[in-house]
Amino acid sequence: MSSSKTPIVIGYLMKIIALVAVIAIMLLAIGVEYFAITQIAKNLSSIITGTSKEDIVVKDVLKSLDIVLLGVIFFTMAASLFELFIQKIDSLPDWLSITNLDQLKAMMIKMIIVVMAISFTGKIITWDGETEIAYYGVGLAAVIAALSYFLLVKQEEK
Template sequence: MEKILEKSRNLILIAVVSSLAASIAAFLWGAAKTATIILNLVVSYGKDPLAAISLIGLMDTFLIATALLIFAVGMYELFIKDISLPEWLIIRNLHDLKVKLSSVIILVMAVIFLEHLVEWKDPQGTLFYGIAIAVVSASLIAFSHFRGKD
């Protein structure tokens, strides 16, 4: 039974490979979006009123790709084996992984709010949207300051 449990940790490779594939796809999608946005900027001579929104959305795509990469690397490091990484990406326990992902989630929400703010259709809706994002962000920041027992 112990050998089965020891080998079962390799099941995490499903999550690692899937997240890595999704991250690669998101980075490629971001690169394709970048090419399209640049082409649109050139064709419109930079006068496209939606260019700013497109550029902000581009950041969002790359942040999501980064979150998927952090998740894949973190799960591999936690369950399979340590790998040589920059200090900021080293994940020692589940709490470290949650904190790093929370940071990216906060950035994604900030970018989404900025997109919403640039479009500015409903002031009251934008205010409530901003408050909701602020509450979630504050919760994630507070969570990151409390050390888990993972």
């Protein structure tokens, strides 16, 4: 093999590896969304039949929302990786169009912060007065502060 063809072969191998990752993430996203839909159906059933207490229903609905958002994160990551490493997708909305890895990381961090906030809200709703929620909240706030600081630093580097 001549040395002039080596970069072409490496480029194709990188695209194949990226495509395998994109397919795996898409399958994971589909699985997560399927699970979310089954949970939502259970939630609707308990709401309609009135078989659960209000705080349990709210907690379960928030968990379902968490799962849906997790699936959306996986779909977003797959589309972004596809666009970043394989081919530009013209039909993507501007907010989802990724041109570099830093943009992808920033988008994922923002989505993770939203999921963490929803998860904590569910814990607050079902809180039974124990003090551990304060430690959980402080830990969560520290993680969100660190992630937000990371985003700020990356924004200032531009």
